[in-house]
Each structure stands twice: as C-alpha cells, then as structure tokens.
Amino acid sequence: MYLKIIQLSLLITGIFSKLAYASAGDHSPYYQRCVERCDLINCTEDGKEFKEDRQPLILKVTLWNCNHECKYECMWRTVEAFHDRNWRTPQFYGKWPFIRLFGMQEPASVIFSLLNAYVHIKMMRKFREKVRPNSPLVWLWNVFFIVSVHAWFWSAVFHYRDFLFTEILDYTCAFSLILMNCYLMSIRLLHEKVSKYILTGITIVFLLFLMSHVAYLSTGKIDYGYNMELNISVATFSALCWFAWCFYNRKRQKYVWKCAIYLALSGMTLLLELLDRPPYFYTFDYHSLWHLSTAPLIIFVYSFAIDDCKYLRQKKIDADAKKMP
CATH class of the missing domain: 1.20.1070 (Rhopdopsin 7-helix transmembrane proteins)
Known part of the structure; x- marks a missing residue:
C-alpha cells in the first residue's frame, strides 16, 4: 500500500508539473488582457521595473518585479470573475491561487x-x-x-x-x-x-x-x-x-x-x-x-x-x- 501511494503521488506530481503552463486561469482571455493592460500602464518595456515605484521593501527583497505584480493582481481579478459566473476556482500556471504573505507565494x-x-x-x-x-x-x-x-x-x-x-x-x-x-x-x-x-x-x-x-x-x-x-x-x-x-x-x-x-x-x-x-x-x-x-x-x-x-x-x-x- 505504501509503495502504491508513493507511485501515485509522484505520478500526479509529474503530471501537474508537465501541465504547469496549461491552466484555465492563465489561459483565460480575461487574465491575459488584464496582465497586458497592467503591464502597459504600470511597467517599463521589459516588464521588470515600475514606472512609479511604490512597492513595499519586502516585495523588492523577494524579487517581485512589475510583471509579477501584474500577474498577482490579475490572478485575483480572474478568480473573482470566475466566481461571479459560478465557475470553479481556476489554477494559474499549474498552481492554485494563494494569498501572498511577506512575499511568500505559498x-x-x-x-x-x-x-x-x-x-x-x-x-x-x-x-x-x-x-x-x-x-x-x-x-x-x-x-x-x-x-x-x-x-x-x-x-x-x-x-x-x-x-x-x-x-x-x-x-x-x-x-x-x-x-x-x-x-x-x-x-x-x-x-x-x-x-x-x-x-x-x-x-x-x-x-x-x-x-x-x-x-x-x-x-x-x-x-x-x-x-x-x-x-x-x-x-x-x-x-x-x-x-x-x-x-x-x-x-x-x-x-x-x-x-x-x-x-x-x-x-x-x-x-x-x-x-x-x-x-x-x-x-x-x-x-x-x-x-x-x-x-x-x-x-x-x-x-x-x-x-x-x-x-x-x-x-x-x-x-x-x-x-x-
């Protein structure tokens, strides 16, 4: 039983890892348009720097750049949009949405x-x-x-x-x-x-x-x-x-x-x-x-x-x- 569980666990982990870029959330047009619009308004051309930098120090230290911030904000907007339509909570890039705490993703x-x-x-x-x-x-x-x-x-x-x-x-x-x-x-x-x-x-x-x-x-x-x-x-x-x-x-x-x-x-x-x-x-x-x-x-x-x-x-x-x- 123990060995079967190990096999199933690692199998599922491998499957989800391979599907990390095939999730409903990040593939939704709503999310993609949101990120594109956010990048255009708030970020420099490379997406790394903010046009107006008001980012907290902890997020700078933990390497959250402008594009990352846009993806995080748009993730929650997309989750809300899915829920408004009575759809299930989507995953983004193979992961569930998590509330960020002191720069921690999970x-x-x-x-x-x-x-x-x-x-x-x-x-x-x-x-x-x-x-x-x-x-x-x-x-x-x-x-x-x-x-x-x-x-x-x-x-x-x-x-x-x-x-x-x-x-x-x-x-x-x-x-x-x-x-x-x-x-x-x-x-x-x-x-x-x-x-x-x-x-x-x-x-x-x-x-x-x-x-x-x-x-x-x-x-x-x-x-x-x-x-x-x-x-x-x-x-x-x-x-x-x-x-x-x-x-x-x-x-x-x-x-x-x-x-x-x-x-x-x-x-x-x-x-x-x-x-x-x-x-x-x-x-x-x-x-x-x-x-x-x-x-x-x-x-x-x-x-x-x-x-x-x-x-x-x-x-x-x-x-x-x-x-x-």
Whole structure:
C-alpha cells in the first residue's frame, strides 16, 4: 500500500508539473488582457521595473518585479470573475491561487517546511544527548540530519519564491533526501557484513549518482518524467528493504516497530498529495498539509536511531568482551 501511494503521488506530481503552463486561469482571455493592460500602464518595456515605484521593501527583497505584480493582481481579478459566473476556482500556471504573505507565494508550505527542519534540529539534540558520540553509525545519522535540514530549507525557499533556480534546488534536495534514506538503509544493513573498503565504495557510488542527477537537472530543462521515475525506483527499493529488515529483526530488536510505523504512517500521509483542490482560505492546500503531517513523524525516526545506536554499541561491547582472554 505504501509503495502504491508513493507511485501515485509522484505520478500526479509529474503530471501537474508537465501541465504547469496549461491552466484555465492563465489561459483565460480575461487574465491575459488584464496582465497586458497592467503591464502597459504600470511597467517599463521589459516588464521588470515600475514606472512609479511604490512597492513595499519586502516585495523588492523577494524579487517581485512589475510583471509579477501584474500577474498577482490579475490572478485575483480572474478568480473573482470566475466566481461571479459560478465557475470553479481556476489554477494559474499549474498552481492554485494563494494569498501572498511577506512575499511568500505559498506561506503555509514555507512555514511547515521550516517546521520539519525545526523538528529535525530538536530531535538531533535529543539524539546527541542520549547517544555517545563513539557509538556505531552515529556519523551516519549526523549526515542524515544535515541532508534532511538542507532539503527542508530549500523546500521552504522554493515555496517562498518559485523560480527555475529554486525549483531545481528543491528537486535536487528532495532527491538527495530520498537517496540518503536508501544510503542509510544500505550502510545499516551491510556495515557488519562487509569490509570498510566496500562501504567506502558504496559511498562513492551514491555520491557519484547524486552528482550526476544534480548535473542533469542543472541543465535548466527538468525532465519531470525521468525525475519522477527515478524517485519512485529509489523510494520503492528503500521501503522494501526497510520493511523486510524490520520484519526479520522484529523479535531480536523490539524497537524496529518505530521504523516500520514511520514507513506506514508516511505512506498514509502521502494520501494528502493525491488530493488536488483549492486551498482553504487560499492558504492551506493539501500539499502544505502533507508537509505539516510529516513533521511529527520525524520523532519516530530519531527515536529509532537512538535505540539502534544503543543496541549496536551494546552489541559491540559484548563482542569485545568475548574476545578478551
């Protein structure tokens, strides 16, 4: 069920990304005429500067130029015109209309992305308090923490202002988090069974794979279909391996239920990504609510990490004791 939800979610995301320039709102003649008239009256020829600059400082800092302002104002006029005719709220460039707040295009998604980063920071502090720094695989969870916070930060930036640059960073960092989960799973399952040289080789392979994907996306032409399929493949493989490992160790390592419940609940929260309706109060859409729902699940991840590192430490102590004469 979890894997099917991932597939459906990424499929829908890919479809909507491809249709980002085929929305009813921005294709309506009313909207197009409104933007054209606004640009002509208020903007310079390149559409970037205002003929009379009265723009608040926060909007200048967040790079809202004259053409962007015209599109924002005309978006709401078009929404009102649609509602006057009892038509559904339209999308614009593949997105629902959101009320702008301090220059943020999607304020709820920004706040909830930062909330996820905050929970990671909070739980990592708890992890470092409870786990000795020389315990096995502590370094791995520290890397996981860095990658996660980095990904959620750029998610917030992308939802704050949607440019090609921020979109690429959001996509690459989101993939880095999925790939990090796969890497974490690989190292956890293999670190006691293979040599350090093999683990180093695995690390190099993952890094090269990530670098090649980042380089591919950085060309400026995002292949949404390829990116979707790659994310599905990596996420599916990781989930299968984690579930199998949890099932195999369910009696010997009682705490693995935390990992399993995290995977199951993550799958359930992804149902929110399958819903595509206008945002409540033009602020809270289902994508932002998905970000909100993932924040408390991070607690399960670090609780599992704490127990697992303690288990590995005790296992190492017992093994060293047996070696002593």
